[in-house]
Amino acid sequence: MQTLQLVSLIRVILLSAGLFLATIRLSAQRDSAELRMTATELSKLKSQSGTQAPGSSNLSAVQVVVLFGDPAKPGLYTILLRVAPNTKIPAHLHPDDRVGNVVSGTWYFGYGDAFDEKKLKKLPPGSVYTEVGNQNHFAMTGKDVVLVALTGYGPSGVTYVNPADDPETAKKPE
Numbered sequence: 001m002q003t004l005q006l007v008s009l010i011r012v013i014l015l016s017a018g019l020f021l022a023t024i025r026l027s028a029q030r031d032s033a034e035l036r037m038t039a040t041e042l043s044k045l046k047s048q049s050g051t052q053a054p055g056s057s058n059l060s061a062v063q064v065v066v067l068f069g070d071p072a073k074p075g076l077y078t079i080l081l082r083v084a085p086n087t088k089i090p091a092h093l094h095p096d097d098r099v100g101n102v103v104s105g106t107w108y109f110g111y112g113d114a115f116d117e118k119k120l121k122k123l124p125p126g127s128v129y130t131e132v133g134n135q136n137h138f139a140m141t142g143k144d145v146v147l148v149a150l151t152g153y154g155p156s157g158v159t160y161v162n163p164a165d166d167p168e169t170a171k172k173p174e
Contacts, residue, residue: 035067039103039125039147055079055094055156058167061087067149071156078151083107083141090115090165091138098131098152105146109139113161136161 053064054071061084069077080103083089091114100109102123109129110119115138123129131137131150160166 053079054154055096055098055150055152055158056081057089057092057158059087059089060167062089068151069154071152071154073154075154076151077154077156078149081146081148081150083139083146083148085141085143085145088115088140089138091136091161092158092165093134093136093161094131094152094156094158095133096152096154096156097133098150098156100129100131101149101151102127103147103149105144106142107139107146107148108141109137111135111137114138115140 053066055077056062056064056079063082065080065082067078067080069075071077071079083105091112100107102125104125106125107123107127108117108120109123110116110121112119113136117140120138120140121129131152158166160169163169
């Protein structure tokens, strides 16, 4: 069990390092990609994309800011999720592999086909986790706003295990 956890941790570190190096390389190639922000500056950002952006949950309690790239197109991207207090995000998946970093607040994250509080792991600021492409996962927040930075290689999207959980489904006329 310990060996499996160590291997998983090494994979997360290597994937994070690879995405970080790719971001640096792409940033060096495009002047418009230059970005330097402190955690305090990130926390004050207003949503540029609203709740609907490829790779987001489509929930009104989740605001999205695209920090780099375009999650709707092929290529590297980073989005910042600002998740309201006391938010539960039902089980869903994304088509692309992603690495998450908790910027502020406490994020509760779990893997599985249905929301299950017993499977959530408490992730304080500075924590990292992965969202493997096409793997179901779910999350929630506690009493505070949570900021999570997600980096992936698009195009991204979201598919809920239970289509009735998708806010976009509720908006479509029958």
